[in-house]
Amino acid sequence: MVSSLIRAAEEVEEEIEKAAEKGELNELVLMVIWNRLDLARRDEEKDAIRSLDLLYRRVETEILKREATPAMRLLNNLLNMHDGFDDEGWMKECKKRMVDTFLRPFSILVPAGFDIDKVCWPLRPPLEADDTHLRVDFVREVNALLQDVWYQQTEAQHGQDSFDPESVASRLKQQEKQRAIRQVESLLDLALNLKW
Structure with a gap:
């Protein structure tokens, strides 16, 4: 179970990096994640909150890296x-x-x-x-x-x-x-x- 979760997390990480390289990550993607995170908070979905929060931070980091100065x-x-x-x-x-x-x-x-x-x-x-x-x-x-x-x-x-x-x-x-x-x-x- 743990190894399959780790493998899934690594696959998500790879997909985020590929999307970042293609320039597909933008503020709209962040807004979609934020809206879903807001719903999870209202419904008190603890696992979804944790996962979406991590996803939001990871996508935000990739966007900031792309926009950063040398x-x-x-x-x-x-x-x-x-x-x-x-x-x-x-x-x-x-x-x-x-x-x-x-x-x-x-x-x-x-x-x-x-x-x-x-x-x-x-x-x-x-x-x-x-x-x-x-x-x-x-x-x-x-x-x-x-x-x-x-x-x-x-x-x-x-x-x-x-x-x-x-x-x-x-x-x-x-x-x-x-x-x-x-x-x-x-x-x-x-x-x-x-x-x-």
């Missing part, structure tokens, strides 16, 4: 690389990915045999390149995101002194957000101080 897609990819245990190894991989992303596009400007890892001056990307990731854009967008999140966190922290189950759950959720914020801050610091 800097935000890179940030998402870097955060998804974290295995939850090895921070040092994760930061090394992130640094490697940043070097490849921010600096490797410029390697087409140099002669064969030139070692770009030993370059000690900044290189400029070709202006016509669509997928060029500039470190300054990444830093600017991640910093703006953090400013917004810090403001929201400050607002959310007021009035969380009680120990009822809802407050405890809220504090645990806040702790998880704080961990994610620290990871983003680490990535911002890495991008700011990236050496090549």
Whole structure:
């Protein structure tokens, strides 16, 4: 029973990804899911509520990924690389990915045999390149995101002194957000101080 549920969930996940690749996921799909979720809430269908809520979040995530800027897609990819245990190894991989992303596009400007890892001056990307990731854009967008999140966190922290189950759950959720914020801050610091 459990393995068939897992297999069904994986199939749904694959279908969502295929639909996202084809551009079939949009706000109309979200609205349909939301309306069905609203009906399930009124009828108190707990399993349907849980499933539809997860589906809504997954579809919303795919839409947001598609609409995200290159800097935000890179940030998402870097955060998804974290295995939850090895921070040092994760930061090394992130640094490697940043070097490849921010600096490797410029390697087409140099002669064969030139070692770009030993370059000690900044290189400029070709202006016509669509997928060029500039470190300054990444830093600017991640910093703006953090400013917004810090403001929201400050607002959310007021009035969380009680120990009822809802407050405890809220504090645990806040702790998880704080961990994610620290990871983003680490990535911002890495991008700011990236050496090549």
